[in-house]
Amino acid sequence: MNIESINNQIHIVHKQVYHGHPIDPNQLIISSSSSAAPSNNEDPVEISYPTTEVVGHGSFGVVFTTTLKETNETVAIKKVLQDRRFKNRELEIMKLLKHDNIIDLKYYFYEKDNDQDDIYLNLILDYMPQSLYQRLRHFVHQRTTMPRLEIKFYMFQLFKALNYMHNFTNVCHRDIKPQNLLVDPQSWCLKICDFGSAKQLKPTEPNVSYICSRYYRAPELIFGATNYTNQIDIWSSGCVMAELLLGQPMFPGESGIDQLVEIIKILGTPTRQEICSMNSNYMDHKFPQIKAIPLNKVFKKEDNLTIDFLSNTLKYDPNERFLPFQCLIHEYFDELREIHEDYKVKDLNLFKFNEEVEFGHIKHEHQLQTLKTKLFSRGINVNNY
Numbered sequence: 001m002n003i004e005s006i007n008n009q010i011h012i013v014h015k016q017v018y019h020g021h022p023i024d025p026n027q028l029i030i031s032s033s034s035s036a037a038p039s040n041n042e043d044p045v046e047i048s049y050p051t052t053e054v055v056g057h058g059s060f061g062v063v064f065t066t067t068l069k070e071t072n073e074t075v076a077i078k079k080v081l082q083d084r085r086f087k088n089r090e091l092e093i094m095k096l097l098k099h100d101n102i103i104d105l106k107y108y109f110y111e112k113d114n115d116q117d118d119i120y121l122n123l124i125l126d127y128m129p130q131s132l133y134q135r136l137r138h139f140v141h142q143r144t145t146m147p148r149l150e151i152k153f154y155m156f157q158l159f160k161a162l163n164y165m166h167n168f169t170n171v172c173h174r175d176i177k178p179q180n181l182l183v184d185p186q187s188w189c190l191k192i193c194d195f196g197s198a199k200q201l202k203p204t205e206p207n208v209s210y211i212c213s214r215y216y217r218a219p220e221l222i223f224g225a226t227n228y229t230n231q232i233d234i235w236s237s238g239c240v241m242a243e244l245l246l247g248q249p250m251f252p253g254e255s256g257i258d259q260l261v262e263i264i265k266i267l268g269t270p271t272r273q274e275i276c277s278m279n280s281n282y283m284d285h286k287f288p289q290i291k292a293i294p295l296n297k298v299f300k301k302e303d304n305l306t307i308d309f310l311s312n313t314l315k316y317d318p319n320e321r322f323l324p325f326q327c328l329i330h331e332y333f334d335e336l337r338e339i340h341e342d343y344k345v346k347d348l349n350l351f352k353f354n355e356e357v358e359f360g361h362i363k364h365e366h367q368l369q370t371l372k373t374k375l376f377s378r379g380i381n382v383n384n385y
């Protein structure tokens, strides 16, 4: 590859390959255009980029944006400190994921700090102009609300990504929140980012319950469950949707336990059976009895379909919560099906699905047919997408 300017930082990187092979970070401390070549199966390429601009700070590192000289791609570079003892789980998970509604890992490389002995991992990602958090703030500052159709676009793409992630790769994100959903306010495209907390959950192995940002934590996590499922992401997504409708978080807990209080204030005290479904160790615990407030009283201006949809994502019992594909076929999204000829719907390929990848988990032919009938109703000609 032609390197045009010596002022640019030049890095030999690994082009992201679908289902790539794990790598040994110690073999990949490459931060110049010298001839060192990694010993693994992936094709290394050289990229260079001019001075970068910081677009985000997270608890684990910093995110820059820049344009790659060679390809003219605008990218975001997430730089995180790498613990030499472990593989980077975020990298391993991102290598597995390939979906229109998930930030794509384009390249990655390791870099050694000049002064100290630290190693940094650089993830080179699709760039997106805003987070959903920033987009919502825009409307709040204007003292208006996000258009209901725009919300519907974002939620459809979120559940489409979760359907893929949960079923095809068995990855649970574990930190769905508006800050981790990146959007393009022009096209209304949405992509999930930050897989720093993500994990492939196995039913036989316990998982830590202290994950997910407070306002978006599923109640089973607050109850300390370690056998939770991918359904925690559905709860968080319901909280995101509620926040987009309200303009502020639905359950703004001030502490871990206050988070449960906020939920109980609206959904009422969970029944014995619901508590059992979240964490059976708490079944004999006495909770003050609070009556639920019907969601149509909380969301006075929303229509019945919106309320019905939301209430199916915000269920105490994780098994009662909608699965991502049940979300996609709900009548709440019929409005998108009705405007399927609209350029925004077409440009985003909203109704384009890879049957093997996205419906492969549906084993019964009858169930698959029912799903497709509902998903592609309202005259959508699947072949046109």
Ligand SMILES: Nc1ncnc2c1ncn2[C@@H]1O[C@H](COP(=O)(O)OP(=O)(O)OP(=O)(O)O)[C@@H](O)[C@H]1O
Residues within 6 Å of the ligand: 055, 056, 057, 058, 059, 060, 061, 062, 063, 076, 078, 103, 125, 126, 127, 128, 129, 130, 131, 179, 180, 182, 193, 194, 195, 196
């Ligand atoms: N691909 C991207 N394009 C544009 N901006 C991005 C991109 N990835 C991340 N950002 C910005 O950087 C912020 C932090 O990124 P990210 O959440 O991945 O880092 P983190 O260190 O894991 O953060 P956290 O502390 O929230 O876990 C995001 O909220 C977003 O504003």
